[in-house]
Amino acid sequence: xxxxxxxxxxxxxxxxxxxxxxxxxxxxxxxxxxxxxxxxxxxxxxxxxxxxxxxxxxxxxxxxxxxxxxxxxxxxxxxxxxxxxxxxxxxxxxxxxxxxxxxxxxxxxxxxxxxxxxxxxxxxxxxxxxxxxxxxxxxxxxxxxxxxxxxxxxxxxxxxxxxxxxxxxxxxxxxxxxxxxxxxxxxxxxxxxxxxxxxxxxxx
Amino acid sequence: xxxxxxxxxxxxxxxxxxxxxxxxxxxxxxxxxxxxxxxxxxxxxxxxxxxxxxxxxxxxxxxxxxxxxxxxxxxxxxxxxxxxxxxxxxxxxxxxxxxxxxxxxxxxxxxxxxxxxxxxxxxxxxxxxxxxxxxxxxxxxxxxxxxxxxxxxxxxxxxxxxxxxxxxxxxxxxxxxxxxxxxxxxxxxxxxxxxxxxxxxxxxxxxxxxxxxxxxxxxxxxxxxxxxxxxxxxxxxxxxxxxxxxxxxxxxxxxxxxxxxxxxxxxxxxxxxxxxxxxxxxxxxxxxxxxxxxxxxxxxxxxxxxxxxxxxxxxxxxxxxxxxxxxxxxx
Numbered sequence: 126x127x128x129x130x131x132x133x134x135x136x137x138x139x140x141x142x143x144x145x146x147x148x149x150x151x152x153x154x155x156x157x158x159x160x161x162x163x164x165x166x167x168x169x170x171x172x173x174x175x176x177x178x179x180x181x182x183x184x185x186x187x188x189x190x191x192x193x194x195x196x197x198x199x200x201x202x203x204x205x206x207x208x209x210x211x212x213x214x215x216x217x218x219x220x221x222x223x224x225x226x227x228x229x230x231x232x233x234x235x236x237x238x239x240x241x242x243x244x245x246x247x248x249x250x251x252x253x254x255x256x257x258x259x260x261x262x263x264x265x266x267x268x269x270x271x272x273x274x275x276x277x278x279x280x281x282x283x284x285x286x287x288x289x290x291x292x293x294x295x296x297x298x299x300x301x302x303x304x305x306x307x308x309x310x311x312x313x314x315x316x317x318x319x320x321x322x323x324x325x326x327x328x329x
Numbered sequence: 330x331x332x333x334x335x336x337x338x339x340x341x342x343x344x345x346x347x348x349x350x351x352x353x354x355x356x357x358x359x360x361x362x363x364x365x366x367x368x369x370x371x372x373x374x375x376x377x378x379x380x381x382x383x384x385x386x387x388x389x390x391x392x393x394x395x396x397x398x399x400x401x402x403x404x405x406x407x408x409x410x411x412x413x414x415x416x417x418x419x420x421x422x423x424x425x426x427x428x429x430x431x432x433x434x435x436x437x438x439x440x441x442x443x444x445x446x447x448x449x450x451x452x453x454x455x456x457x458x459x460x461x462x463x464x465x466x467x468x469x470x471x472x473x474x475x476x477x478x479x480x481x482x483x484x485x486x487x488x489x490x491x492x493x494x495x496x497x498x499x500x501x502x503x504x505x506x507x508x509x510x511x512x513x514x515x516x517x518x519x520x521x522x523x524x525x526x527x528x529x530x531x532x533x534x535x536x537x538x539x540x541x542x543x544x545x546x547x548x549x550x551x552x553x554x555x556x557x558x559x560x561x562x563x564x565x566x567x568x569x570x571x572x573x574x575x576x577x578x579x580x581x582x583x584x585x586x587x588x589x590x591x592x593x594x595x596x597x598x599x600x601x602x603x604x605x606x607x608x609x610x611x612x613x614x615x616x617x618x619x620x621x622x623x624x625x626x627x628x629x630x631x632x633x634x635x636x637x638x639x640x641x642x643x644x645x646x647x648x649x650x651x652x653x654x655x656x657x658x659x660x
Contacts, residue, residue, distance in 0.1 A: 128333075152405075154405075154408070154458075154461065155408075158408070158458070161454070177438065177439060177440050178439075178440055178443070181440050181443035181444060181446075181447050182443070184447040184448075184450075184451075185443065185446055185447045185450060188447075188450075188451060189447060189450030189451065189453070189483075190450075190480075193453055193454075193457070193476065193480065196454075196457055196458075197457075197473075197476070200457070200461045200469075266439045267439065267440075268439070268440070268500060311628070311629070313632075
């Protein structure tokens with residue numbers, strides 16, 4: 126427990142420090158790199174919580190895909206180093222409002238909604254479909270537990286999120302797809318189809 | 330307090346026992362590559378330093394170590410120095426979850442497959458940042474090519490791994506190997522093995538997909554501006570990734586440490602020997618491909634990734650899950 130506390134404070138303080146760096150640093154590439162470190166620390170916090178599957182997904186999705194795209198865009202746009210000459214205090218009221226909203230939300234969450242972790246977990250397993258006592262006594266791995274919930278109880282939401290992703294993918298493709306006729310393309314099947322009789326004609 | 334000290338010492342010794350053989354393996358892999366390529370070209374290869382050139386790799390390493398590190402004046406110095414270190418560290422990091430034998434693994438986590446995917450997807454960062462920070466057109470183009478290539482082939486690799494996971498019913502690497510006790514997955518999933526191997530070639534930027542360092546077009550891709558230890562770290566990371574890719578092929582398709590037959594002459598041989606033998610065979614294939622095939626063009630590479638491998642692996646995923654569901658073989 127003692128070691129876990131040390132690790133918790135280590136990772137959480139690191140994530141706070143690096144998220145400050147995201148805002149402060151003048152070079153946008155530096156701020157993206159510190160954003161990646163924030164994601165890493167969040168993933169390690171998830172591992173401490175025992176949600177190793179979510180932590181791995183966090184790294185694969187956010188660090189492996191999303192942040193790479195950010196980095197691509199920033200490097201390709203060739204953004205010059207921004208100078209923070211204009212006063213940053215100008216945004217202070219708005220940031221104060223947003224910050225207080227988030228703080229209020231967390232306050233509500235922690236003091237009204239949250240019950241102790243263990244009872245919440247048991248409650249979930251008692252009242253729903255998983256009535257086998259063996260699964261609530263023998264610890265199931267993260268993936269099994271997630272799968273049992275996701276594909277049965279939350280299947281509508283699962284399919285719905287899939288459809289949303291599909292629509293956004295189609296939108297991105299239809300935005301970027303130009304049909305041009307002056308592009309030279311290679312049709313490999315046509316090349317392979319050609320044989321001697323169709324390519325060489327004897328003229329005399 | 331003493332307990333924690335012993336724990337930390339244990340971890341340090343274990344990781345040294347993992348890293349040092351890996352680096353020696355990388356050194357001899359480069360020697361193997363040069364020897365095999367040489368005999369395929371009917372040359373002799375390195376034969377001066379040491380017996381049969383056995384010390385050639387160490388001599389090269391020493392040479393790189395004593396050379397001068399050049400920092401380009403227009404480079405972003407911090408990221409320029411960090412990029413090769415990141416590449417090297419990430420290539421070492423993945424080895425924590427690889428099982429070499431029954432019960433001989435550094436950490437045996439539930440999500441080993443995902444760990445390998447996650448950490449190897451971080452390898453892109455070393456390459457992108459090195460290309461950007463050296464502030465040179467060749468490096469930048471090389472790094473963009475490399476990143477696009479690695480991301481596109483990760484998709485097909487992920488789907489092929491899903492097929493293996495459906496058959497084994499676990500994300501733990503040791504359990505994946507144990508589930509192949511009756512038949513190695515190379516037999517029922519042979520087309521997927523071929524596709525995984527080719528995607529692995531593309532993922533590790535090996536020939537015939539070595540476009541990031543196409544000498545004819547980009548001087549040497551993202552590592553153009555690097556000299557001495559920076560270059561050496563990139564080199565080590567690349568070859569460690571090659572060995573890692575062949576060990577994953579071994580674990581997913583060739584049955585890891587399991588012996589090919591379960592009777593007397595085969596069962597005397599210890600498991601880690603089979604593991605090493607299979608990995609070396611796959612590494613030989615990597616080198617063989619390099620000696621035999623010409624380089625792909627970039628659009629052909631992308632076409633192969635997105636239009637051939639992705640639909641084919643998706644189709645296989647549906648086929649396999651249909652068969653497993655239909656015969657009620659799901660674990």
